[in-house]
Amino acid sequence: MSKQNRGRLIVIEGLDRSGKSTQCQLLVDKLISQHEKAELFKFPDRTTAIGKKIDDYLKESVQLNDQVIHLLFSANRWETIQYIYEQINKGVTCILDRYAFSGIAFSAAKGLDWEWCKSPDRGLPRPDLVIFLNVDPRIAATRGQYGEERYEKIEMQEKVLKNFQRLQKEFREEGLEFITLDASSSLEDVHSQIVDLVSNVNIHETLDVL
Template identity: 40%
Template sequence: MGKIIVLEGLDKSGKTTQARLLFDYLNDKYPGQIDLFSFPDYSTKIGEEIRSFLDGKVQYNPQTKHMLLSANRWEKKENILESLKSGKTIILNRYYQSNLVYGLANGLDFEWLSTLDRGMPKEDITIILDVSPRVSYLRSIANNFILDEFEKSREFLEKVRFNYLELAKVCNWNVLHSENSSDIIFKSILDIIGEQ
């Protein structure tokens, strides 16, 4: 069986950049043995619905939003299992951890949120790229990104960041300060996964 490495953090924390760097590095080292998945996956029907509520085009209550986010991962369960069974290492750019921390910030119950992904493949390593909401916001503005529903409130993002850091203590998640340079962060990720 392969392994699952999860990269998590606020938006603009560097997850996509680091996931791509890690995929390229490991794929060079172990050709054909690495897969990369990103969530939400907007290419599916459920993903399209998630994009719609994030863009403010449709309104749902918090429970529905988080059920849709979970369902989006369930859509990819068989793909993930296939990769694992063939011995591949999987890099996940976000996973169920996002649903927990954002759901808690939305006032939802931890146990209820936890049940949504019960039965999905478990990760081997979780790495949180920790960035302040202020830096997340400034990176968005600098790159002309349109802020989605979860990114607009700095107070909300402060809660999300707090949840990441608190759950990291009890769930054995690795936390990296992601306001450092991309190279420094990447070397730290390699060290965590034992590839240095």
């Protein structure tokens, strides 16, 4: 399939309560309003058997070894990826609310080896664009429902932020378009910036892999 016909693979990352999920939905709605084919994917996908186990972990209903939960997060992405490829080949732009970068950033924040954290997702498709919504963890902590899940603690989020900054540097050196936006701006302003970035992203004929 030519690059003119395939869909784009767009990832939006951010700290918890950064407004990421809202922006993902706004982007999908915008693309559809422009008569483009678009679909939203949220990771973790809590509807699958693996996703339900992750959901229990995040809600602190069960305890799991850090390595085990990291591999479950990765498996949750792998079990969806064939469908994402199929959609992209049909010309559907796929918007991902979190991806492998979150897996690395959060697990490494718990002290797991950096390269080990990256390894389970090697081979997943490389996005055409990654947008990181940057917000001060202390500001995010003031937003509604903060603290309901395991990782929603300021100290943890500060470590995750540093890891995202490291990921951006490493992947940009590999040629990935990885952009940071100030998520403390208004909802409308952030949305407008995201739409501009997505509209102007350069795509290759085929997706590379991580």
